[in-house]
Amino acid sequence: MNKKIINVAIIGITGYGGLELLRLLYNHPAVHVVSIHNTSDHAEEISTTYPHLKSMYNLTPIPADPLHIMQSADVVFFSTSSGISKDMAQPFIEANFLVIDLSGDFRLNASEYATWYKKTPAPQHLLDQAKYSLADFYQNDSHYIANPGCYATATLLALAPLAQQGLLDEENIIIDAKSGMSGAGKSLTTSSHFINVNENFTMYKANHHQHIPEITQQLKQWQPNINHIQFTTSLLPINRGIFVSAYVKLHSELSADSLQKIYEDTYQNKPFIRVMTQDQLPNIKQVIGTNFADIGLTYNPDTKYLTIISVIDNMVKGAAGQAIQNMNHLFDLDETTGLELIAQYA
Amino acid sequence: MNKKIINVAIIGITGYGGLELLRLLYNHPAVHVVSIHNTSDHAEEISTTYPHLKSMYNLTPIPADPLHIMQSADVVFFSTSSGISKDMAQPFIEANFLVIDLSGDFRLNASEYATWYKKTPAPQHLLDQAKYSLADFYQNDSHYIANPGCYATATLLALAPLAQQGLLDEENIIIDAKSGMSGAGKSLTTSSHFINVNENFTMYKANHHQHIPEITQQLKQWQPNINHIQFTTSLLPINRGIFVSAYVKLHSELSADSLQKIYEDTYQNKPFIRVMTQDQLPNIKQVIGTNFADIGLTYNPDTKYLTIISVIDNMVKGAAGQAIQNMNHLFDLDETTGLELIAQYA
Amino acid sequence: MNKKIINVAIIGITGYGGLELLRLLYNHPAVHVVSIHNTSDHAEEISTTYPHLKSMYNLTPIPADPLHIMQSADVVFFSTSSGISKDMAQPFIEANFLVIDLSGDFRLNASEYATWYKKTPAPQHLLDQAKYSLADFYQNDSHYIANPGCYATATLLALAPLAQQGLLDEENIIIDAKSGMSGAGKSLTTSSHFINVNENFTMYKANHHQHIPEITQQLKQWQPNINHIQFTTSLLPINRGIFVSAYVKLHSELSADSLQKIYEDTYQNKPFIRVMTQDQLPNIKQVIGTNFADIGLTYNPDTKYLTIISVIDNMVKGAAGQAIQNMNHLFDLDETTGLELIAQYA
Amino acid sequence: MNKKIINVAIIGITGYGGLELLRLLYNHPAVHVVSIHNTSDHAEEISTTYPHLKSMYNLTPIPADPLHIMQSADVVFFSTSSGISKDMAQPFIEANFLVIDLSGDFRLNASEYATWYKKTPAPQHLLDQAKYSLADFYQNDSHYIANPGCYATATLLALAPLAQQGLLDEENIIIDAKSGMSGAGKSLTTSSHFINVNENFTMYKANHHQHIPEITQQLKQWQPNINHIQFTTSLLPINRGIFVSAYVKLHSELSADSLQKIYEDTYQNKPFIRVMTQDQLPNIKQVIGTNFADIGLTYNPDTKYLTIISVIDNMVKGAAGQAIQNMNHLFDLDETTGLELIAQYA
Known part of the structure; x- marks a missing residue:
């Protein structure tokens, strides 16, 4: 296993997907979460909002500044509602910075997106850079992973x-x-x-x-x-x-x-x-x-x-877990790294 | 509405179906439950076994003696597991006594019953007397109602x-x-x-x-x-x-x-x-x-x-309620009698 | 039993309490629900909003006009949030019209109400007319029943x-x-x-x-x-x-x-x-x-x-059922009228 | 952290406690589960009985032979119903072999055990060797840990x-x-x-x-x-x-x-x-x-x-997790080893 630590930033921390990323990444041996970012103004220490994180994370959401994220992190996860990343992704894509997007914004072609999401799609030249990646059939040829829906x-x-x-x-x-x-x-x-x-x-x-x-x-x-x-x-x-x-x-x-x-x-x-x-x-x-x-x-x-x-x-295979599996691929880690989990039986 | 009181006997009182019959029949304006019958030896006062019936029913299950039931009741409900009524129904059928059978014993022809229930079916001359009756499409031509499954x-x-x-x-x-x-x-x-x-x-x-x-x-x-x-x-x-x-x-x-x-x-x-x-x-x-x-x-x-x-x-439309609807038909009552119920919203 | 029909109006129909009153009153043999009243402008047929009422009630909420209610009904239930009836009750109280109030507005003395509900209490002369009535220990001496909390x-x-x-x-x-x-x-x-x-x-x-x-x-x-x-x-x-x-x-x-x-x-x-x-x-x-x-x-x-x-x-003993029990007392009915219900066991 | 691998045996694998030990120990960096033991004859591969363990454990329960366990393991967990370990613990105690007992058999003195569990207690000389250990207030002075109840x-x-x-x-x-x-x-x-x-x-x-x-x-x-x-x-x-x-x-x-x-x-x-x-x-x-x-x-x-x-x-702090915390103490590991877990929020 590559022992280098992957610095991770997460945009969209108040939804279930972001919280699940935090839960799973805590035990990923090669990951350090460097920053979490809200798309709203809310800026309370994360474990105050979510007591289950108390003593595990000392992070406070900050605004999502792409330049700052690209300087401090190796990869950014978008765990945002639909309609956010299509507007925020441009600087990351243009810099060839690694992005794993859990939202639906880059999964469909422009016309299908407009029809089904009833929103303006991302510009075509950005959509062209993204790759829909069902992690178990992963083929690495993009910096921008559109993580599949659940x-x-x-x-x-x-x-x-x-x-x-x-x-x-x-x-x-x-x-x-x-x-x-x-x-x-x-x-x-x-x-x-x-x-x-x-x-x-x-x-x-x-x-x-x-x-x-x-x-x-x-x-x-x-x-x-x-x-x-x-x-x-x-x-x-x-x-x-x-x-x-x-x-x-x-x-x-x-x-x-x-x-x-x-x-x-x-x-x-x-x-x-x-x-x-x-x-x-x-x-x-x-x-x-x-x-x-x-x-x-x-x-x-x-x-x-x-x-x-x-x-x-x-929340795992259908969102955060598959996103980490895709991240493991991007960084040439064994795809099971950090994901060897057993269900609670009772 | 016919004001005569219908005397009802119930065989198979310890399962959910029998309890649901008791619940619904309590508020049926034309019904009196005269006796309840177990197929086992258990003979405790019903509200001791089921505290939710306390102060509502003072009945103790007794053995199911067909002659006694036919003397004291106008109709008998079988709310038994499969394999019981096929053996117990004969005296009722031969006497043309009204039976509403919530079990599966008289719903299928002999060969299908043997295949799907893996039990010996009722004799053909008894099966011939029974009528599968989806109550909302009821056609009255039998004393023995095979009440449909849920x-x-x-x-x-x-x-x-x-x-x-x-x-x-x-x-x-x-x-x-x-x-x-x-x-x-x-x-x-x-x-x-x-x-x-x-x-x-x-x-x-x-x-x-x-x-x-x-x-x-x-x-x-x-x-x-x-x-x-x-x-x-x-x-x-x-x-x-x-x-x-x-x-x-x-x-x-x-x-x-x-x-x-x-x-x-x-x-x-x-x-x-x-x-x-x-x-x-x-x-x-x-x-x-x-x-x-x-x-x-x-x-x-x-x-x-x-x-x-x-x-x-x-338990209602799929069992006890439909059985009562079928009973209402048999006794020429309005089919909604005792069944005008509103769901608990919250 | 007094065979006269009691005409009932209900103010506050969109909450659980109002819906439960509708459910229980449907089978009350001496009650007719003449009108339902919203405190908001919403005025859709009730079974459109609540499909479980389809074919059971054909009522559309109308504004709560006290004069109109007193002309068409014999008793009014308030099934409103706290802070409503204290402002709306006056004409009913002054007319000695029967009110059963499921909200907390008339349960406490003025000072306790102000402290615990953090709202201005009803005027003292109105509070004086109300009677807190735990139905099982009912003593009839008021036109205005403050129905206890759950x-x-x-x-x-x-x-x-x-x-x-x-x-x-x-x-x-x-x-x-x-x-x-x-x-x-x-x-x-x-x-x-x-x-x-x-x-x-x-x-x-x-x-x-x-x-x-x-x-x-x-x-x-x-x-x-x-x-x-x-x-x-x-x-x-x-x-x-x-x-x-x-x-x-x-x-x-x-x-x-x-x-x-x-x-x-x-x-x-x-x-x-x-x-x-x-x-x-x-x-x-x-x-x-x-x-x-x-x-x-x-x-x-x-x-x-x-x-x-x-x-x-x-929702029953702690709200709508006790309110109906109190109503039965007010109208000299057997207190169990319309309330002889058995729990669903399964 | 001590990098030596701790070989663990578990007696009583079919209950929730044993399954939870398997779940948690899978990610304990210093543990290898060498054998699992049933107290009944059942001997099916564990992931056949429990599909959630498929591809994670390839273990089949074997009879609990103390000598064999002491040869192959460093510590044994009893995750058995009450009344089992009191009869099975003797050879382990006499050999000063490390035992962590999740059952109630060694938590009480003989007289209290007889009163509350209505069973014959373990012999006094064995009870004397056991130590009730609330892990967060742990004081190491026994080979036999009576793990507290939930x-x-x-x-x-x-x-x-x-x-x-x-x-x-x-x-x-x-x-x-x-x-x-x-x-x-x-x-x-x-x-x-x-x-x-x-x-x-x-x-x-x-x-x-x-x-x-x-x-x-x-x-x-x-x-x-x-x-x-x-x-x-x-x-x-x-x-x-x-x-x-x-x-x-x-x-x-x-x-x-x-x-x-x-x-x-x-x-x-x-x-x-x-x-x-x-x-x-x-x-x-x-x-x-x-x-x-x-x-x-x-x-x-x-x-x-x-x-x-x-x-x-x-199941964790009240059973398997605390048992592992006690094990970490016995082996001079940081007490949080293998137990740094975040709750699923959603």
Whole structure:
């Protein structure tokens, strides 16, 4: 392992993503967090706002001055809401400074971004510099990493082995995705009030979630005839975790054993993807707090539908953990560095 | 309303279904519960075992003697595990005594029952006397009501308007169903331990749930070319409620407005089915504690998939409430009698 | 039972209390809800805002015009935040019109109100017309009922049998009270965000809860030497329910049996108070959705502390249910009318 | 830090405590887990039984042979139910082999153990070799560490600063303690069924919890006139966490500031104890997954009661984490080694 310390700056520290970066980076052996930055004026010592950080971090958010960040840090994480990094990224991109962006601003082409986020996209010459990077299929060729969204990560990992071999029936890809509350962030809305979430289950943004174009864009790279997916998202009354149920048909009939083997082969050297034994399906709890994506398959010979279950922790594999995995790649560290975590069982 | 009092006996009082019957029947203006019966030897006063019944019921379970029940009651509810009523029902059936059976024993034909329940079915001449009765589509022609299962109820109500008109693409009916814990009953298993349910989400019995043949059997009556459905069931970390997400294609393309109208027309005179405004989807909380099934639709013109959401309280509409609705039919009462309940919002 | 229909108006319909009144009054055999009133301008049909009311209520909130209300209704419920009824109640009080006020505005004397609610109290001549009425100890002598607070109800019912006999050691009355989220209302705050409540437990307003003076004021009427109580409140990660743990010493030592008998005697003719068997303690679930207060005792001969557990549903016994019980008294109905409810066990 | 690797054996691997040891020891830089041992015959590869351990541990439980363990390991953890280690510990004790016992078998003297655990205690000469060790007040003088219980840890840390100075009014020490479900272990009982825990709150073992004598025994060492405490335990509907509310009076009146200072002084060099700012109270969430005990104080000048809140993760600080802290002491490691963990905020 490269023993040099990586100096890290984080922009957008008050959301769940930023806090999760702080939690995970604390135990990363090669990282030092040099500065944290708010996009608002709020400037209280971080452990005053968040008592769980008391005695662990003595940092106070400061304004995000790109020049200062580039002088003191080796890499900057954007853990901001959509619409922020597209306006702030320019000096970093022009200086070829390493950026890992957890927001959606650089994941889509300009037209898709405008359609799905209903905001003006980043200028094209900046978008051209960014690379969408599903960390488990990482190919290093950019200074600007667009870190995938949580639903997109779980869905793409569920479908990758089949799409990469062009096996999916492109008209019948049905994704029923569910997420815990943290995926929706800290904003105070009726839909995040405890009473409306607890003992409830709600579908939201059916066919309208902004991760849809992100998924189809990547699937298309693997299997070009895929133009759309049937994709719905629902809110689970839990804090963390994504459970993706994918129901797919294949162009040619394959045995359950063959399908299982395709998944095992695709993921055999990927330390964060654990393929379950055939017909065994993973549950959310087994990955919470970790960077694992656990995947299970079961085939129905009557309906010809294959059910693929993919579970991740939306805050780790779906955000901060994958971002650190991408950082490890950028710095030629073992990709598991700082991310060897076991779920709390009880 | 017929002012005669209906004397009710309940067999199988220690499970959730029996307790829910007691809860609902307490406020039924035409019912008196004359006796409760255990299938085990346990014979403690019911409010000692269940303090929530204190001061409301002074009943002690007694052995289920058919002759005695037929002398003292007008109708008997079986709220027993599968495998009980098939052996106990004979004297009631032969006497043409009214029975409402909440268990699965008389829902399927003999061969399907043997396959899915892995038990010896009831004799054919008894099965012939029973009638599967989805209460909202009730047709009175039997003394023995096989009350539908919870998942089956939610799924059939979601699909009925399309199936009844033969509109479903029979090869692409995908049901992703989720239920709260009470659906699985009181037995103490690893999968019902709090730690394994709370903050978790688990798929179980994928393609193997015993409600599958019950659903296809009824769908087939409406649309004969339906032979199978893609059906999975998952456990939500909540006490009550079923949320069915159905993804279906249609044989001919219909506008979203036409689809909405088909549902509104089918359910316009059915007091317990509430069709939501187009593109508005119901959540579980709005039906908990009630006999409502709330249904919402949203159509995706890109994928040609219609998403149908159906929510019920598995203990009420999915069990005891529907059983009482069926009882109301048998006694020519208004079907809403005793069932006009509003969900607790908070 | 008096068969005359009571026409009810409700002011403050958008909070949990108002919705719970609607839920309970729907099945009250002697009540018709004639109008609902908002204190804001919002005027959408109520079942549009709250889909769980669809097909049950066709009401749209209108401005609260006292003259109009007094012409069309027999009684008005205030289910408003603190600070509203003190300003709106005057015309009702001056007309001797029946008011049941679920808010805190008329529970305290002017000086205590100013101190604990940090608001200008109602004028003294109006306060003089109001009567604080713990429904289970109701004495009819006012047109204006100040309905007790939820914590106050649970605590007073726990202590009443001892205080009424002057038995409490007034320096060692320790109340550790816990409530589900609905007690805090619908406002969107960091502390009501799902993530901050779920899998958490938080003490708030320690020694500062506004129900403290309400409790001591009533205790003092029973046992005049009581001047203060040690009282803390915590938030349980559940929707409903209050669990009061009271730890008290007595002036003279009494046997556990004698203590049990004092409670059984005090509550023997009170249909909503269920005293558990000695050393058996109630849990929250057994009263949810009902107007019961369940009370259990256990005495520790080593420490000389008696533990008293009192559980209620904060929305029913602690708000809307008790208000209806008070209404039943005002109209000389059996106090259980419309309130004979059994908790959902599962 | 001593770079020698500590070889660890764990007896009792199927309970939550053993699994938590595996989780935490995985990232302990000086530990290698050499063997795990069941007390039953079950011998499946651990990650088959517990999929969350897949790819992290390749261990299969083997019978616990003391000689073999002493040859291959440097220390053994007992993470067994009560009644096991008292029978199995003898060869380890007689060989002066290092043992850290998470069970209750060696925490009490023989007579107290017999009374509270209703089992035959370990022989006196073995009990004499064991040392009850609250890790934050560790004094190394034994090979056999009796690791404190979860409730005892939270309570003792709440009271230590006052007891150590003899300040507590010994007749009015009231502890209202609450715990998440994992504290009760994996056994399948009615009280661990999801339906009975979720949306509920239950007091259990009031005045009878086996941690009571453990607490009084330690308090007595600090303040000899303490003979009893008023102590109740309740079950929170969450997975993890203990929240202790202690209500105490003092012999002499001290200002709130002085009390705060006593706590800050006592804990100023103890890295795992975080004293909150005066009148700020910790919540459970801020310590989950960590070895911290967070403590907050608020004084009521009217009642003269001081409220002390102490929160811990029952599985970490209350079990496996404290055991590792004790192990770090035994091996002269920094006590925080492997335990520098930050709670998941969301």
